[in-house]
Structures are given as structure tokens and as C-alpha cells.
Amino acid sequence: MAQIGYSKKVMEHFMNPRNVGVIENPDGYGKVGNPVCGDLMEIFIKVKDDRIDDIKFRTFGCGSAIAVSSMVTEMAKGKTLDEAMKITRKDVADELEGLPPQKMHCSNLGADALHVAIKDYWVKIGKIKPEEAKAEGEEGEACGTE
Ligand code: FES
Numbered sequence: 001m002a003q004i005g006y007s008k009k010v011m012e013h014f015m016n017p018r019n020v021g022v023i024e025n026p027d028g029y030g031k032v033g034n035p036v037c038g039d040l041m042e043i044f045i046k047v048k049d050d051r052i053d054d055i056k057f058r059t060f061g062c063g064s065a066i067a068v069s070s071m072v073t074e075m076a077k078g079k080t081l082d083e084a085m086k087i088t089r090k091d092v093a094d095e096l097e098g099l100p101p102q103k104m105h106c107s108n109l110g111a112d113a114l115h116v117a118i119k120d121y122w123v124k125i126g127k128i129k130p131e132e133a134k135a136e137g138e139e140g141e142a143c144g145t146e
Helices: 008-015 063-076 081-085 089-095 101-124
Strands: 028-033 040-048 051-060
Touching: 008 063, 028 101, 040 063, 040 101, 051 063, 051 081, 051 101, 063 089, 063 101, 081 101, 089 101
Parallel strands: none
Antiparallel strands: 028 040, 040 051
């Protein structure tokens, strides 16, 4: 199969994504969408001792978004919430050994949904206020930009 500039790791996570699914009654839930391409990402987390004990994702997104979400869930699992908040879209893309330039924006959804899920949990436990829990929209890039 032609790989069209995708790294082996991207293809591997796309073909065999980790942590796909839904967690019933999650401690934190994040959903982010992109108004341009319509792709949607959901992340569910369970928290134990301030760490991400379990994490699952569901996406209606492109192949890169699937690989990114799979990778971001692997990176976040077992980390403390503060550590997981520091995972950036670049970290995810780096772990995947890069994405083609026109697909770099797809790595936004995974990190953003993770951060929203963590903030959702922090709102529930009263650590932050609801208005502080908005998606950050790192760099404001949209799917469909070149
Ligand atoms: Fe929208 Fe990849 S996430 S095209």
C-alpha cells in the first residue's frame, strides 16, 4: 500500500489503534470538533491518585486523527494530570515520527480533547472554574488549511 508520506508509526497506529472505545461514567470527558473538516474527537478518562488510570477515545476523524488519538492515549496513560496537560500536539506528532505537513493540524484534536477531559475533571473536583475549562485551540489552526 502506498504510504503517501506517512511514517510507519502513523500507519501502525492507524491500522491498530490503542484504547478505542468509551468509558461509562468517566471522571473526565473531552470533546473537540473542527468546524472546517467536521472531524470530531472524544476522550474519556478515569483518574486515580491524580493519575490517568484509564483512557479511551472515539473519533470521527481522518486516519491521522485516529493515529494521533491512539498515540495520545498511550502517552497519557499512567501520567499525572499535570504531566498529561503538558503533552502538546508537537509531542504527539514527534512520537509518531512526524506527520505530512498538510496533516499537522490533525494532531490538534488529540491533545486538545485530552486537555479538555482533564479540565472537565478539574471542574468537577472544584480545582478550576467552568470558564477556565474551554478548549485552548492551540495556535487556532483548522483542518483543511494547507
Ligand atoms: Fe480533520 Fe485530519 S483531523 S482532516
